[in-house]
Amino acid sequence: MNTVSLARLSYYEKYLNCISNKEKLSAYFAYQDLSSSFFPIIQMLEIALRNKIHHELCELHGEDWYDRIPVSEESQNLVKLAKDKSLSSKGKNYTHNDVVSNLTFGFWVYLFIRFSL
Known part of the structure; x- marks a missing residue:
């Protein structure tokens, strides 16, 4: 019982x-089991959205x-992490697609916060 908080269990x-x-x-x-069945759907939606945004930004600003494009400091740090991860996994010949696939969901949040302000 100490693993799950009383506040969480009070809902049930x-x-x-x-x-x-x-x-x-x-x-x-x-409920944990039920919610885990939604993860593949959410992951596919995230990938499809990421790829579409990437495609449109490539058309507007290049690969x-x-x-x-102007991004926040947080986004710049996440791009650096994605590049480092791409370099580590693919070597110096990594592609723009490798970088984009290694960008975390947080990158996109920071990106759109920047454009919505």
Whole structure:
């Protein structure tokens, strides 16, 4: 019981009328199992969206758009990490697509925050 907080388990008591700790934990694990089935769908959506954004930015700013357009310091740091990861896994001949595939979701958040301000 010490692994899962009481605050988290209180949801199962309040909304699902689970009384015992065993019921609460069972409901918690059932929800974990259910939510994990959505991960592949979310991952595919993220990849499709990332690839479409990358394609459009390539059209507007060239293949190395992530080095050309104004981005936040946080985004610049994430680009550097993506380049380092690409260099480590692919060697010095890594491609722009390698860099984009190594950009974290946080990069895109910072990118769009910058453009929405």
